[in-house]
Amino acid sequence: MANANETSNHTNVDTGHPTKATYFAVAMLLVVLTAIEVGIFYIESLGHGIIPILAILSGAKFALVVMFYMHLRYDAKLLTWLFLAGFFLAITVVFALLGLFHFFI
Amino acid sequence: MAQAELAHGGHEEHQTTTGLSHKKLLMWAFLGSDCMFFGSLIATYLVYKNRSLGGPLPEDVFDILTTSTSTFVLLMSSMSMVLAYSALTRGNMNGFRIWLLSTCIMGATFLGFQVFEFNEFVNHEVHFECSHLEDLTKFERTFADRCDGTVDEVFIEHAGLTPRTNLFGTTFFVLTGFHGGHVTLGVIWLLAMFFYSLRKGGITPAKHEEVDLAALYWHFVDIVWIIIFTVIYLFGVFPGF
Numbered sequence: 007m008a009n010a011n012e013t014s015n016h017t018n019v020d021t022g023h024p025t026k027a028t029y030f031a032v033a034m035l036l037v038v039l040t041a042i043e044v045g046i047f048y049i050e051s052l053g054h055g056i057i058p059i060l061a062i063l064s065g066a067k068f069a070l071v072v073m074f075y076m077h078l079r080y081d082a083k084l085l086t087w088l089f090l091a092g093f094f095l096a097i098t099v100v101f102a103l104l105g106l107f108h109f110f111i
Numbered sequence: 112m113a114q115a116e117l118a119h120g121g122h123e124e125h126q127t128t129t130g131l132s133h134k135k136l137l138m139w140a141f142l143g144s145d146c147m148f149f150g151s152l153i154a155t156y157l158v159y160k161n162r163s164l165g166g167p168l169p170e171d172v173f174d175i176l177t178t179s180t181s182t183f184v185l186l187m188s189s190m191s192m193v194l195a196y197s198a199l200t201r202g203n204m205n206g207f208r209i210w211l212l213s214t215c216i217m218g219a220t221f222l223g224f225q226v227f228e229f230n231e232f233v234n235h236e237v238h239f240e241c242s243h244l245e246d247l248t249k250f251e252r253t254f255a256d257r258c259d260g261t262v263d264e265v266f267i268e269h270a271g272l273t274p275r276t277n278l279f280g281t282t283f284f285v286l287t288g289f290h291g292g293h294v295t296l297g298v299i300w301l302l303a304m305f306f307y308s309l310r311k312g313g314i315t316p317a318k319h320e321e322v323d324l325a326a327l328y329w330h331f332v333d334i335v336w337i338i339i340f341t342v343i344y345l346f347g348v349f350p351g352f
Contacts, residue, residue: 026197033190037183040340044179047345056349064341068334075193075330082131085139092143096150100157107158 023077032074039067138324142331145293149335152289153342156282160347163277166250167270169347172232181224182340185294188217189333192301196326202316204308211305211322214329218298225291229284232272240265283343290339293332300325 043063046056073079078086125132191213198206237251241258254268274284304325308314314321 023197023200026194029190029193029197033187036186036189040179040182040186043341043345044175047175047349057346060341060345064337067337071189071330071334071337075189075333076327082129084129084131085135088136088139089143089146092140092146095143096146099147099150100154103151103154103158 023080024074028074032070036067036070039063039070132320134320134324135327138327142327145331145335149286149290149338152282152286153338156286156343159278159282163279165277166248166253167232167235167272167276168248168250168279169283169344170248171237171250171270172235172272173344173348174228174231175344175348177224177228178340178344181221181228182336184217184224185221185333185336188214188221189330191217192326192329196319196322199314199316199322200319207314207322208305208308211301211308215298215301215305218294218301218329222291222294222298225287225294232280234269235271237266237268237270286343287339290332290335293335297325297329297332301329 043060046052046059046063049056052059072089078089127133129136191210195207195210195214198204198210237254239247239251239254241255241264244252244255244258247255250270254266254270257266258264272280272283274281304314304322
């Protein structure tokens with residue numbers, strides 16, 4: 007079972023990652039961006055303009071989580087490339103399938 | 112206090128050919144491949160969108176405010192997960208356990224929202240009054256021919272959405288169901304870590320990489336949901352998309 011004194015007994019590890027304040031700030035930013043997304047959703051006058059706006063907001067949220075919570079901003083670049091390779095391949099598959107079905111099926 | 116050796120970029124140096132932990136490298140490769148998995152499911156949803164022969168359709172069943180709330184819960188779970196990892200690396204084991212358990216609870220809450228939503232879809236009912244037909248969706252209008260001129264007539268029709276109802280139901284349930292499966296696996300993984308941390312020497316700051324891998328997986332299900340929420344839910348009920 008847990009040891010009552012384990013906080014002081016264990017070794018600290020410096021991972022080079024951000025502080026708690028940064029994590030909290032990112033969380034608040036994510037909440038604000040989501041609230042803006044939902045708010046924009048109800049503005050009917052934007053018409054089709056809503057699509058790029060929501061895409062940009064969603065992309066910003068994605069980037070915040072990946073950079074700060076998943077620490078890609080602080081970790082080795084190889085990990086970033088490994089993830090982005092799969093991510094961009096996935097986006098390519100999405101647009102390839104959309105194009106295929108739109109033009110040929 | 113002893114500190115783990117940091118490489119130039121801020122990450123820990125490992126005795127491997129890349130200088131990186133093999134476990135972490137493998138986790139990122141897995142997450143990259145999982146992007147393709149969800150990418151293909153999202154693509155399938157999009158190519159079959161607007162090809163359903165009958166309803167219900169997204170505008171009939173989606174409740175954006177409920178889904179926004181569940182999105183908020185999942186985003187907050189990502190914050191508590193990163194705070195759990197931060198507490199662990201600072202040697203604060205009690206803080207680690209509290210934040211980890213919070214993450215599990217929020218993950219389970221998100222799953223509760225999903226079960227509620229699926230249940231609502233399966234038991235969806237169309238309510239309409241013959242005196243107010245102008246606000247009906249395209250699918251709901253198919254029921255309007257039952258109005259025989261009596262303006263105060265009220266109809267309640269069961270029109271549930273299951274994976275077998277139409278193409279929208281099939282692709283939607285497969286996509287969100289697989290995401291829910293990922294979240295379920297994540298909750299089980301984090302709960303296992305919580306109970307393991309109660310054992311003396313089970314999880315220590317020196318073994319932080321084990322928690323880092325679970326955290327990466329958890330944040331991944333969060334970013335997948337960020338995309339699903341926008342592309343499936345918000346775009347889903349937008350006319351003309």
